[in-house]
């Protein structure tokens with residue numbers, strides 16, 4: 627199967643932080659996750675993919691085409707991003723979602739066509755946001771705003787959907803709901819998904835490919851079973867964890883223990 631995303635020897639960043647020699651291959655139709663500690667470079671990698679941060683060296687291919695040759699409009703027709711914070715206060719949900727059609731219009735024509743309305747409605751129904759269409763974005767809860775953000779990104783009809791921590795600030799019901807919607811889009815429409823996610827258990831459960839980033843470099847990439855090992859987690863997060871398999875899905879699940887519990891275990895072992 628061909629790759630949706632192919633990153634070769636990528637170096638980019640800021641004066642005090644660099645992503646170094648990043649190589650990633652993501653097959654079309656993947657549901658991939660980027661994990662790693664705070665400040666390890668996950669958002670920087672997204673900025674390189676969306677073109678808001680220039681590359682120092684290396685290249686990024688989307689379906690075998692170098693992103694350097696894409697105009698901003700081409701990029702927006704092929705890659706959509708859902709950011710962590712959605713700011714669209716006094717806009718109705720429908721108007722906000724319709725903004726996803728902007729890359730398909732000329733600079734001087736912002737009038738939506740019947741097709742645009744139909745496409746927006748389709749993705750709003752799919753994400754269960756059609757019922758809020760006349761409400762203001764500021765009247766929605768965090769989870770509902772995230773769903774509207776996903777509807778807008780889908781309205782761009784991209785090949786690749788990027789999500790920066792789509793489940794942060796959400797309770798478990800909304801976390802699972804958003805991930806289930808994304809999983810359905812991935813499986814039924816073949817949409818390729820790449821998301822930054824901090825929750826390792828959700829990453830394990832939903833993603834078929836994980837990229838573990840640490841200090842600007844890729845530590846490990848592979849299936850959840852290959853990446854979420856006790857050793858990799860301890861190396862990168864400097865945290866002792868227990869890994870077992872989820873009894874329902876068989877995917878790795880991570881358990882943490884408090885310092886008090888770890889100390890008690892150490893004391894018991896020392897007495898033996």
Ligand SMILES: Nc1ncnc2c1ncn2[C@@H]1O[C@H](COP(=O)(O)OP(=O)(O)OP(=O)(O)O)[C@@H](O)[C@H]1O
Nearest residue numbers: 640641642643662663664665666667668669670671
């Ligand atoms: N615009 C910027 N200018 C300079 N340095 C930046 C900029 N944005 C981020 N950085 C620095 O780059 C490093 C990586 O940041 P990045 O946002 O990519 O990390 P992250 O893995 O997404 O973190 P988190 O999990 O906390 O969101 C950090 O040290 C950060 O301070």
